Amino acid sequence: MNIGINTFVLKDADTAIIPVFNETNDLKVESIQKLYKHFKENKKFKGRAGGILTTINISESISQDIIFVELGSREELTSESIRFSLSSAIKKAIEIKGSKVYVGSIIDEKLMLEDIIKSVVEGIGLGAYKFDKYKTENKDNINLEVSLENDENSSLIKEYISEALLLVQTTNLARDLVNEPSNVIYPETLSQAAAQAGKKYGFQVEVFDEAEINGFGMKSFLSVAKGSENPPKLIVMRYFGDEANKEDILGYVGKGLTYDSGGYSLKPTTSMDTMKSDMGGAAAVIGSISAIAERNLKVNVIGVIATCENLISGRAYKPGDIIGSMSGKSIEVLNTDAEGRLTLADAVHYIIEKEKASKVVDIATLTGAALVALGITTTAVITNNDEFYKKLETASLITGEKIWKLPSFDDYKKLIKSDIADLKNTAGRNAGTITAGLFIGEFVQNKPWLHLDIAGTSWAEKDNSYYSKGGTGVGVRTLYYLAKNN
Numbered sequence: 001m002n003i004g005i006n007t008f009v010l011k012d013a014d015t016a017i018i019p020v021f022n023e024t025n026d027l028k029v030e031s032i033q034k035l036y037k038h039f040k041e042n043k044k045f046k047g048r049a050g051g052i053l054t055t056i057n058i059s060e061s062i063s064q065d066i067i068f069v070e071l072g073s074r075e076e077l078t079s080e081s082i083r084f085s086l087s088s089a090i091k092k093a094i095e096i097k098g099s100k101v102y103v104g105s106i107i108d109e110k111l112m113l114e115d116i117i118k119s120v121v122e123g124i125g126l127g128a129y130k131f132d133k134y135k136t137e138n139k140d141n142i143n144l145e146v147s148l149e150n151d152e153n154s155s156l157i158k159e160y161i162s163e164a165l166l167l168v169q170t171t172n173l174a175r176d177l178v179n180e181p182s183n184v185i186y187p188e189t190l191s192q193a194a195a196q197a198g199k200k201y202g203f204q205v206e207v208f209d210e211a212e213i214n215g216f217g218m219k220s221f222l223s224v225a226k227g228s229e230n231p232p233k234l235i236v237m238r239y240f241g242d243e244a245n246k247e248d249i250l251g252y253v254g255k256g257l258t259y260d261s262g263g264y265s266l267k268p269t270t271s272m273d274t275m276k277s278d279m280g281g282a283a284a285v286i287g288s289i290s291a292i293a294e295r296n297l298k299v300n301v302i303g304v305i306a307t308c309e310n311l312i313s314g315r316a317y318k319p320g321d322i323i324g325s326m327s328g329k330s331i332e333v334l335n336t337d338a339e340g341r342l343t344l345a346d347a348v349h350y351i352i353e354k355e356k357a358s359k360v361v362d363i364a365t366l367t368g369a370a371l372v373a374l375g376i377t378t379t380a381v382i383t384n385n386d387e388f389y390k391k392l393e394t395a396s397l398i399t400g401e402k403i404w405k406l407p408s409f410d411d412y413k414k415l416i417k418s419d420i421a422d423l424k425n426t427a428g429r430n431a432g433t434i435t436a437g438l439f440i441g442e443f444v445q446n447k448p449w450l451h452l453d454i455a456g457t458s459w460a461e462k463d464n465s466y467y468s469k470g471g472t473g474v475g476v477r478t479l480y481y482l483a484k485n486n
């Protein structure tokens, strides 16, 4: 997929996307206004955001295919509704094989121009995404040239467009990584993908192998990795954009299970078939640091991914095992399918001790319970610092990636204490998302910390708004803005 945003006029386009509100619209081009009036008078519009009306090659006076896209009422307009509407419009444009697409402007007093432009670009770029590289037939080779109608073609607008396009590109990179199967993306190739992103976007990448990981004492991480023939890797990504404040380091830790079979606490087949996506957190970290580095943000960010596969074999760890960890704490493993927290415990400890992160964010497809609690649209968050949470909230309001904070009362912390070791890795079904998050919290010392459980939001079971079935790349944009507003 390739999308470029250039400037060309309507008459050079083959397709025009015309956004319209429920209320009366004054469209500048007379022939399009006539068409609009015709549809309006004949009550052809649905009256809600995302509605589409298409006309193909209708008359001599209009040589473009016209796609009217409804924005709903002016009252209801939000950045998120713009993303949604424009994504349906671009999907239609691709369906009718448009390649030079002119997009009419959205004029609104309530939203800032910056938000409108960025949402239009994100809606188009995220909506056009398709993972069909393994199809040998019926592939859409999407190659779009898009022009946004602008009354003023200021350099500021160009900035908005390029920032949004970058976030599209890095989010779609994360989606690709999630969508790739586990026979293609495994620890070694995930490390290569991170290194490639580092080269392309300008950050340093160091990859530690099993012996080095062992040297760090990451016994908890290595216990999970033991069952696989594919050796684990510890990926470290470093970006220093604020040399003057070297001790201010934002640490991003992503769960990087390139496959999670559950181990000896084996998953049923129907839960296992999407478990190539258990590295959605890692993909979000790679994507966000790519965007941060490309924009040269004035911030220091370190990303860490402890990546491995959770499989069964004669070497695999077993329920009942007691294992150590880099921090020195001992852990009773009651369920080998609660593996993510074991890899993350060592990864957050590592990022604080070795990389000197002063704040930590971990992002992980951690619990099915997050789906039960919040469904597929909202990411669950656990934190030890409300001020830090507020910053995440600000970022999430910009991106439309919804978050919700769950409580972390001391009662919950008691549930993960073991009778025979310091901690246990499961506390049963109750409050599963909270106890999983708080387990990781046991390893963050007292650094400001946010835990994002994206088990529900990182994978779409079917097309939904600007997401198509598969990886959503959730977190890339929010972690970018979190760093930007740090």
Ligand code: BES
Residues within 6 Å of the ligand: 260, 262, 278, 335, 337, 338, 339, 340, 365, 366, 367, 368, 369, 426, 427, 428, 432, 455, 456
């Ligand atoms: N990777 C899964 C969580 C998951 C489930 C992600 C569904 C996406 C969709 C995680 O490693 C896991 O297996 N968690 C267990 C924890 C339980 C054993 C305490 C779960 O949620 O069942």
Ligand code: MN
Residues within 6 Å of the ligand: 260, 262, 336, 337, 338, 339, 340
């Ligand atoms: Mn698991």
Ligand code: ZN
Residues within 6 Å of the ligand: 257, 260, 278, 337, 339, 340, 365, 366
């Ligand atoms: Zn998992």
